[in-house]
Amino acid sequence: MDINFIDLGTGSVIFLFLVGFVGGLVSGFIGSGGAFVLTPAMMNMGVTAIMAVASNMAHKFPKAFVGAMKRHKFGQVDVKLGIVMGISAEAGVLYGAGIQETIRELFGKAGSNLYVSSVFVVVLAIVGSYVLRDAVKMFRSENPDEEKTTKLAKWVHSVRIPGTMMYFKSIGTEISVLFTIPLGFATGMLAATIAVGGFVGVPAMIYVLGVPGLIASATELVIAFVMGMGGSIKFAWAGYVDIRLAMIILAGSLFGIQLGAIGTTYVKPYMVKIVMGVIMMLALVSRAVVIPVYLSELEQIDRLSDTTVLMLKNLSFGLLIFALTVGALIVFNALIKGMRAHRRKLAEEQAPVGTFTPATAPQQLSPMGRLERIMLVTDGTEYSESAVDESINVARRCKAKLFAYSVMPTADLESPLAAPMHKQAKQEVVDRLLEVRKKAEAEGVECEILLGHGEDPYTEIVDQAEQSNMDVIVMGRRDKGDLVRAMLGSTTEKVIGHTHSDVLVVPRGGKIEGKGIILPIDGSRYSDAAAVTTLSLVKQCQAPVTVVSVAVDERLRDDARMLAEKVQTLMAESDVKVDIDVRVGRPDEAILASVKEHGADMIVMGSHGLTALERLLVGSVSERVIGQAECPVMVVKL
Amino acid sequence: MPERRRALTRTLSYGALSAVFYFLLYTYNETILHYSREGGWYFIIPVGIAFTFSIVHGNFTGQFWDLFGVKAKTTKK
Numbered sequence: 001m002d003i004n005f006i007d008l009g010t011g012s013v014i015f016l017f018l019v020g021f022v023g024g025l026v027s028g029f030i031g032s033g034g035a036f037v038l039t040p041a042m043m044n045m046g047v048t049a050i051m052a053v054a055s056n057m058a059h060k061f062p063k064a065f066v067g068a069m070k071r072h073k074f075g076q077v078d079v080k081l082g083i084v085m086g087i088s089a090e091a092g093v094l095y096g097a098g099i100q101e102t103i104r105e106l107f108g109k110a111g112s113n114l115y116v117s118s119v120f121v122v123v124l125a126i127v128g129s130y131v132l133r134d135a136v137k138m139f140r141s142e143n144p145d146e147e148k149t150t151k152l153a154k155w156v157h158s159v160r161i162p163g164t165m166m167y168f169k170s171i172g173t174e175i176s177v178l179f180t181i182p183l184g185f186a187t188g189m190l191a192a193t194i195a196v197g198g199f200v201g202v203p204a205m206i207y208v209l210g211v212p213g214l215i216a217s218a219t220e221l222v223i224a225f226v227m228g229m230g231g232s233i234k235f236a237w238a239g240y241v242d243i244r245l246a247m248i249i250l251a252g253s254l255f256g257i258q259l260g261a262i263g264t265t266y267v268k269p270y271m272v273k274i275v276m277g278v279i280m281m282l283a284l285v286s287r288a289v290v291i292p293v294y295l296s297e298l299e300q301i302d303r304l305s306d307t308t309v310l311m312l313k314n315l316s317f318g319l320l321i322f323a324l325t326v327g328a329l330i331v332f333n334a335l336i337k338g339m340r341a342h343r344r345k346l347a348e349e350q351a352p353v354g355t356f357t358p359a360t361a362p363q364q365l366s367p368m369g370r371l372e373r374i375m376l377v378t379d380g381t382e383y384s385e386s387a388v389d390e391s392i393n394v395a396r397r398c399k400a401k402l403f404a405y406s407v408m409p410t411a412d413l414e415s416p417l418a419a420p421m422h423k424q425a426k427q428e429v430v431d432r433l434l435e436v437r438k439k440a441e442a443e444g445v446e447c448e449i450l451l452g453h454g455e456d457p458y459t460e461i462v463d464q465a466e467q468s469n470m471d472v473i474v475m476g477r478r479d480k481g482d483l484v485r486a487m488l489g490s491t492t493e494k495v496i497g498h499t500h501s502d503v504l505v506v507p508r509g510g511k512i513e514g515k516g517i518i519l520p521i522d523g524s525r526y527s528d529a530a531a532v533t534t535l536s537l538v539k540q541c542q543a544p545v546t547v548v549s550v551a552v553d554e555r556l557r558d559d560a561r562m563l564a565e566k567v568q569t570l571m572a573e574s575d576v577k578v579d580i581d582v583r584v585g586r587p588d589e590a591i592l593a594s595v596k597e598h599g600a601d602m603i604v605m606g607s608h609g610l611t612a613l614e615r616l617l618v619g620s621v622s623e624r625v626i627g628q629a630e631c632p633v634m635v636v637k638l
Numbered sequence: 639m640p641e642r643r644r645a646l647t648r649t650l651s652y653g654a655l656s657a658v659f660y661f662l663l664y665t666y667n668e669t670i671l672h673y674s675r676e677g678g679w680y681f682i683i684p685v686g687i688a689f690t691f692s693i694v695h696g697n698f699t700g701q702f703w704d705l706f707g708v709k710a711k712t713t714k715k
Contacts, residue, residue: 058688237677243671247688
C-alpha cells in the first residue's frame with residue numbers, strides 16, 4: 001500500500017491538540033477513551049484508515065504510560081494484573097485485526113463497517129447500561145463509598161484450578177489466570193474492532209474479577225500501554241505511523257491525562273462508573289445512527305440519498321465528540337467540586353474563624369429597625385466606594401458602630417505560585433480596610449475591621465452577619481448591564497436572598513441626605529416590616545416619607561389607596577406624618593418614577609427573600625427596584 | 639521559598655526541553671517521516687520518539703498543573 005503523509009495546517013494541529021486534551025482527560029479518569037473520536041477525526045482530515053489507527057496507537061501507549069505512572073503514585077495500579085491482562089489483550093488485538101481483514105475480504109468495506117458498528121452497539125448497550133445501573137445503585141446506597149463484589153466475582157474467587165492460580169493484590173486473593181486470559185483477550189479484540197478496549201476491560205475487571213472501580217480504571221492504563229506498544233511496533237514495522245500526528249495529539253493528551261488522574265483522587269468510586277456509562281451510551285447512539293448507511297451500501301435496505309448519508313455520518317461524528325465532551329465536563333466538574341471541598345476542609349482545619357466583637361446588651365430588643373451594628377462589606381472596587389461613604393454617614397447619624405468586612409478566596413496553601421500571590425492580595429485588602437477605618441474614625445465613628453476567607457463570599461458575609469448580630473449589611477451594587485453580574489449573579493443579590501439582617505444597597509454615586517424616603521407597600525407582612533423600619537429610621541434622622549402603593553390595573557386603585565391609608569394611619573399613631581402616592585402600572589417602574597418625582601434619596605422596602613431558583617421562576621419587584629434605583633435601597637428582611 | 643523556586647525552575651526546564659523536542663520534530667519532520675515510511679527496524683524511530691516525548695512532556699504537564707495548585711488529594715496517614 002502507498003504510504004502518504006498528509007499536510008498539516010494550523011487548524012488541524014489545534015483541533016488534534018484539543019481532542020487530545022479532552023481524550024486524555026477522560027482516559028486519565030476512566031482508563032480509556034479518546035481513541036474512538038481521534039481515529040475518525042484523523043480520517044476526516046484525509047489520513048487513511050490504517051494510518052489513523054496506527055498513529056492513534058502511537059499516541060495511546062505513551063499517554064497510557066504517563067497516566068499509569070501518575071496513578072501508580074496514588075496507589076491505584078495493580079501492575080501485575082495489568083501486565084497479565086495486557087499480554088492476553090495483545091493476542092486479542094492480533095486476532096481481532098485478523099477477523100476484521102477476513103470480513104473485509106468477504107463483505108467489503110461496508111460489511112466491515114457494519115460489523116464494527118453492530119459490535120459497538122451491542123457491546124456498549126449491554127455493558128454500558130449495566131455500568132450505569134450499578135453507578136446509580138451505588139449513588140443511592142447508604143454508603144456510596146462501598147463497592148459490592150458481584151456474585152460472579154465471588155464465584156470466580158472460589159474457583160481453584162491447580163497450576164493456574166495467581167495472587168493479585170487488588171483482588172486480595174488468588175484467582176485462576178484462565179479467567180484473566182479470556183477477559184484480556186476480549187479487551188484486545190474489542191480494542192482492535194472499536195478502538196476502545198477499556199469499555200470491556202474495565203467493567204470486566206470490576207464485575208468479573210472483583211477489582212475496585214478506581215483500581216480497575218487505573219490498571220486499564222497498564223493494559224492500554226502494553227497493548228498500545230505492541231500495536232505501535234507492529235504498525236511502525238509496516239511504516240504506517242505518522243509520528244507528527246501522534247505527537248501533536250500527545251501534546252494535548254498529556255495535559256489532559258494528568259488532570260484526569262488527579263481527578264480520581266477527589267471523587268467517590270461511583271463517579272468513574274457514571275462517566276464511563278454515560279460516554280458508552282452516547283457513543284452507542286453515535287454508531288447506531290450510521291448503521292442504515294452501511295445497510296444501504298450492502299443493499300439490505302433501500303438506497304439512501306447522498307445527502308442523507310452525509311447527514312447521518314456528520315451526525316454520528318458530532319455525537320462522538322459530544323460523548324467525549326460530556327464525559328470531560330463531568331470529570332472537570334467532579335475535579336473542581338472535589339478540590340473545593342478539600343480546600344475548604346483544609347482551610348477550616350488551619351484557619352480559625354474570626355469574628356467581630358460580640359454585641360453587648362442592645363438598647364432596642366426587637367431587631368426590626370434596630371440600627372446599632374452596621375456591617376459594611378467592601379470588595380475594593382469602584383462599586384463599593386459609595387457604600388463605604390454611606391455606611392459611615394449612616395453610622396454617624398444613628399450613632400451606630402461600624403464593622404468593615406472583606407472576603408478573600410481561600411488561599412491555596414499547596415501551590416507555590418498561589419501563595420505569594422495570595423499574600424500580596426491579602427495585603428491590599430487589609431490596607432483597604434485600614435483606610436476605611438481611618439475614614440470612619442475621622443468622622444467620629446467607631447469602626448472594627450475584619451478579613452474573612454471563603455470560596456463563596458456571600459456565605460461568609462451571611463454567616464458573619466448572623467454570628468456577629470448585625471442589624472444591617474451595607475453593600476455596593478454592580479451597574480446594570482454589567483456582563484459579569486448578568487452571568488454570575490451578584491454577591492449582593494445572593495446576600496439579600498439568604499441573610500436575616502436588613503441590607504442597604506448603595507449604587508455608585510448614591511447618597512443619603514435626608515431628602516426623602518419612599519416606602520413602597522403591598523399589604524404583605526414584608527412591607528409592614530419595612531414600615532416599622534422606616535419609623536425607626538425617621539426617628540433617628542428626620543426625612544419626609546412617602547408611602548407608595550401601586551395597583552397593577554385601574555380597577556384596583558381603590559384597594560391600593562386603602563392599603564396606603566392604613567399604613568398612613570398606623571404611622572400617624574407614632575407621630576410620623578407621611579404622604580401617600582397611589583399609582584397604576586408595573587410596580588417597579590411606578591416606584592422608581594415616584595422616587596424621581598419626590599426627589600427622594602432612599603427607598604425602604606420589604607423583600608420576600610427569594611433564593612436563586614425562586615428568582616429565576618418568578619423574579620421579584622424588590623430585585624428589579626434594587627437593580628435599577630439610582631438611590632440607596634434599604635431591603636428589610638423578616 | 640527555595641521549594642517554590644525549585645518547582646518553578648523544574649516546570650520551566652521541562653517545558654523548555656519539551657518545546658525544543660517539538661521544534662526539532664517540526665524542523666526534521668520530513669527526514670523522520672522518510673525513515674518511518676521505510677518500516678522494519680526503523681520502527682525504533684517513531685516508537686523511540688513517542689517514549690522520549692512521553693517522559694519529557696509528561697513531566698512538564700505534571701509539574702505544570704502542580705504549579706497551579708492542581709494536585710492530587712493528600713490524605714493523612
